[in-house]
């Protein structure tokens with residue numbers, strides 16, 4: 513995932529303490545630095561994150577999605593709004609995420625309210641996807657029971673023929689969601705389980721910072 517600019521013209525890494533990350537003042541800048549390091553270190557899907565939601569009864573659920581956008585407004589992923597997670601977010605528009613980078617021995621957690629991205633943002637991202645992925649997104653009734661794989665492949669073939677070489681429109685229910693974090697925590701493995709943790713908590717336009725016991 514190419515990290516979008518945090519803000520126009522903003523120097524990367526400002527607000528990050530290069531010698532001790534727990535002294536950094538800006539969680540978004542620190543996130544950008546760790547994400548960039550993860551993209552260099554992880555062989556696959558450095559942007560894969562566990563996304564936790566809860567249903568209307570408060571029962572938690574979790575699955576992996578890809579982080580597709582990040583800036584000062586929050587963390588964006590794309591999905592089918594009619595999926596199980598989409599239904600859960602409609603009932604309870606709050607979520608938590610965790611990224612774990614095994615080779616860097618780091619973890620980032622965040623939580624906060626969730627809102628849909630604008631149709632323009634969703635259109636732009638949908639248009640950037642491979643044509644076959646766009647067709648697949650239309651063909652998949654994500655999280656609904658599927659009789660067998662040939663049923664799905666037949667739907668894909670039918671849609672491919674229907675759109676031929678023309679534009680593949682984004683279904684309205686295929687969209688993105690943004691988690692606007694109220695808390696972000698950074699964790700770095702330490703020897704003998706004496707890990708370093710720093711938690712940022714949103715306070716209006718500012719963030720308070722506290723170091724936590726491991």
Ligand SMILES: Cc1cc2nc3c(=O)[nH]c(=O)nc-3n(C[C@H](O)[C@H](O)[C@H](O)COP(=O)(O)O)c2cc1C
Pocket residue numbers: 557560573574575576577578579589590591592595596597598654655
């Ligand atoms: C590495 C990885 C990346 C994934 N990325 C996405 C994604 O970006 N969006 C998505 O809807 N599902 C993604 N999935 C599939 C989800 O984990 C999940 O199976 C699907 O979204 C249905 O979840 P739900 O039934 O809770 O709605 C990904 C799975 C893996 C393992």
